[in-house]
Amino acid sequence: xxKINVITLGCSKNTVDSEHLMARLAAAGYTVAHDSDRTDARxxxxxxxxxxxxxxxxxxxxxxxxVGAKRAGRIDRLFVIGCLSERYADELRTEIPEVDDYFxxxxxxxxxxxxxxxxxxxxxxxxxxxxxxxYAYLKISEGCNWMCGYCAxxxxxxxxxxxxxxxxxxxxxxxxxxxxxxxxxxAQDTTYYGIDLYGRRMLAxxxxxxxxIDGIVWVRxxxxxxxxxxxxxxxxxxxxxxxxxxxxxxxxxISDAQLAAMLRRHTKAEALALIGRLRGAIPDLALRTTLLVxxxxxxxxxxxxxxxxxxxxxxxxxxxxxxxxxxxTHSALRxxxxxxxxxxxxxxxxxxxxxxxxxxxxxxxxxxRTERVVIDSRQGDFYVGRSQYDSPEVxxxxxxxxxxxxxxxxxxxxxxxxxxxxxxLYGRAE
Numbered sequence: 001x002x003k004i005n006v007i008t009l010g011c012s013k014n015t016v017d018s019e020h021l022m023a024r025l026a027a028a029g030y031t032v033a034h035d036s037d038r039t040d041a042r043x044x045x046x047x048x049x050x051x052x053x054x055x056x057x058x059x060x061x062x063x064x065x066x067v068g069a070k071r072a073g074r075i076d077r078l079f080v081i082g083c084l085s086e087r088y089a090d091e092l093r094t095e096i097p098e099v100d101d102y103f104x105x106x107x108x109x110x111x112x113x114x115x116x117x118x119x120x121x122x123x124x125x126x127x128x129x130x131x132x133x134x135y136a137y138l139k140i141s142e143g144c145n146w147m148c149g150y151c152a153x154x155x156x157x158x159x160x161x162x163x164x165x166x167x168x169x170x171x172x173x174x175x176x177x178x179x180x181x182x183x184x185x186x187a188q189d190t191t192y193y194g195i196d197l198y199g200r201r202m203l204a205x206x207x208x209x210x211x212x213i214d215g216i217v218w219v220r221x222x223x224x225x226x227x228x229x230x231x232x233x234x235x236x237x238x239x240x241x242x243x244x245x246x247x248x249x250x251x252x253x254i255s256d257a258q259l260a261a262m263l264r265r266h267t268k269a270e271a272l273a274l275i276g277r278l279r280g281a282i283p284d285l286a287l288r289t290t291l292l293v294x295x296x297x298x299x300x301x302x303x304x305x306x307x308x309x310x311x312x313x314x315x316x317x318x319x320x321x322x323x324x325x326x327x328x329t330h331s332a333l334r335x336x337x338x339x340x341x342x343x344x345x346x347x348x349x350x351x352x353x354x355x356x357x358x359x360x361x362x363x364x365x366x367x368x369r370t371e372r373v374v375i376d377s378r379q380g381d382f383y384v385g386r387s388q389y390d391s392p393e394v395x396x397x398x399x400x401x402x403x404x405x406x407x408x409x410x411x412x413x414x415x416x417x418x419x420x421x422x423x424x425l426y427g428r429a430e
Contacts, residue, residue, distance in 0.1 A: 002030045003041035004115070007066075008130065009059050010049025012186050012222075012393075014082060015130060016139040018047045021081075021111070022128035027118040034130045042076040044069075045111065048084035050156060053324045059084045067098045079103065079111055083156045105157055106142075125171035132376060134410030135182035135392060136175045140168055140206065144188035146225060148252075149263040149330040150295060150323060153188055160189070162197045169209055176215035181410065182374065183216055184391060189225040191233065204232035211242040217412065218374075220391060222248040227266040229274050238281045244388040245282055248317075250290040254309040255302040258295055263330060268305075275313055286389035288317035291351060294344030295323045296335035303347055310354050316362055317395050320351045356422050359396075363420035370430060373398050373415040375407045383407045385415065385427075398425045405429055 004025055008018040022032045033039040044066050048059035059082075069075050077100050085092055086104030093102060103111045112119055129136055143158040144151075172183055185207070187193060194202025210219050219242050224233075226249055237243045253259055256268050279285055291310075293303065310318065322344035325332045373385040376392060382399040385407075390396055398415060400407065407413060407429060415427040 002028075003033070003039065004030050004043045004045060005033045005036050005039045005041040006045045006047065007035050007062060008047045009062060010047070010051065010055060010083065012137045012184070013139055013188070014047050014049060016127075016137050016186070017082070017105070019127040019130055020124075021045070021047075022130075023126035024112050024117045024119065024123055025115060026128055027123060027126070028112075028116055030115070030117075032128060034128075043079075043115070044075050044077070045079045045081060048080060048082035050083035050085075050087050051152065052321075052326065056084060063092075063096055063099065067096060070098055079114070081105070081111055086156050087152070125167055125174055127171070127175065129175075129178070129180075131392070132410065133179045134374065134376075135184060136180045137184045137186050138168065138172060138175070138210075139163070139186050140190060140193050140203075141187040145192065146189065146227075146265065147263060147330070149261060149335070150292065150326065152326040152329055155328050157188065160192050160196060162193050162195070162202075164197060165194070165202065165206055165209065168206065169213070172210055172213050172216065176213050179215075179410065181216065181412075182218040182220060183210055184220045184222060185210070186222045189223060190221060191224045191228070191230055201230045201232075204230060204236040207233070207236050207243060208240060211240045216242060218242060218244050218388060220244045220246055220388075222391065224249045226251055226271055226274055227264070231277070234278060234281050237285075245284050246286045246288070246389055246391065247278065248288040248391070251309075252290065252292045253295070253298075253302070253306055255298075255305045258298055258302050258306075261297050261331075261335070262292070262295060286316040287313070288391070288395070289315050289319075291318065291320040292323055293320060293347040293351065294339040294341075296331055296338055298323075298339055298347075303350075307350065307354060310351060310358070314358050314362065315355070316359075316389060318351075318355045318358075319394075320348050320355075322348050360420070360422045363396075363422070363425055366417045366425060367420050368417065370414050370416045371398075371427075372412055373400075373427070373429075374412050375400075375409050377409060378402060383429075385413070387415075396423045396425065398427050400427050400429055 049055040066078050080099050081103040083105045085102040089102045141162045143160045144154050145160045254268050325337045371387045375385045377384045385398045414430045417427045419426040
């Protein structure tokens with residue numbers, strides 16, 4: 001029986017890789033399940049994450065659980081792909097030899113050959129969606145050239161490589177034909193798109209082309225690097241009604257000393273100027289950022305400056321991480337991890353306490369507004385939806401009482417916001 005269970009860990013970029021792999025296996029005649037506990041598939045593929053310590057540990061634990069299933073006779077073959085095996089294949093082969101083979105993040109196509117799958121350019125734009133069918137991630141490039149001091153992604157995924165625009169358009173059209181209404185554009189740095197293929201940044205042109213695809217209602221932009229942010233992307237976001245008034249732009253820090261130590265390639269003044277341009281051109285823009293605290297050399301003064309930044313900018317969405325040393329990176333090789341772990345965690349908590357108050361205030365200001373909402377699911381007594389200001393899985397939700405009117409998953413409704421919590425809204429479909 002040709003059945004395979006593909007298990008995906010890590011980020012949305014891994015999700016896209018798994019979906020491309022599953023399409024190739026399906027084309028070869030396999031019945032493919034995703035993250036399923038109910039399948040009787042005798043072959044398992046685990047797509048791993050190797051970005052930070054917690055993600056590595058999760059991947060290793062998943063591999064060991066699958067090894068246990070293999071020893072117990074519940075599965076016959078086990079393969080590991082993705083970032084963890086890209087970095088640590090030799091060590092993994094030694095420590096966990098029960099895995100049949102390991103394939104990296106840049107060579108995972110090899111598993112297609114191993115499993116007798118189908119290769120060829122005709123399948124480059126085929127996907128086996130694992131997200132709810134009304135939204136999908138569109139990965140527009142691979143790798144990264146920035147080499148930030150803390151980040152292992154260039155070591156794992158290599159240098160930036162853009163996907164040709166025509167290929168992305170074809171993939172997006174196929175997704176739209178399959179019922180996808182929201183495209184979430186992702187890459188390690190989306191703003192760098194096109195430089196290697198066309199000699200200049202082409203993200204704005206790509207966004208405009210995606211907006212012209214029938215069936216697509218929302219186009220959402222993630223992972224935009226702040227340095228040299230293209231002004232034509234701001235113009236496209238302001239002008240194109242299909243582009244969500246939402247931007248995920250990881251600033252990481254604001255202290256010039258920390259930005260320089262992190263090799264971030266921009267200054268505090270440039271970051272604040274960019275935020276001013278964005279909000280000036282797109283007044284209702286929801287900005288999402290991620291911050292990194294406890295980086296080597298971060299002083300109390302640096303951290304206080306970061307807190308002031310959070311208070312002043314009032315990001316609509318914010319996440320914060322404590323620094324963890326990643327071998328082979330600039331910071332691991334040249335800097336001393338000198339901020340105690342308890343200080344790192346305290347700083348995480350202080351930032352999130354600030355953000356909780358900001359989020360509650362911003363949410364309260366939305367009560368009484370009517371917003372366009374897409375329904376993602378039903379959970380208990382509520383339909384769960386999102387506005388254009390929220391991305392799936394990482395942002396807040398709008399909860400709508402299910403009593404009375406029936407709402408359909410993947411459909412859009414006008415919803416009046418009736419109440420607000422710190423990280424959720426409540427509404428009534430009109």
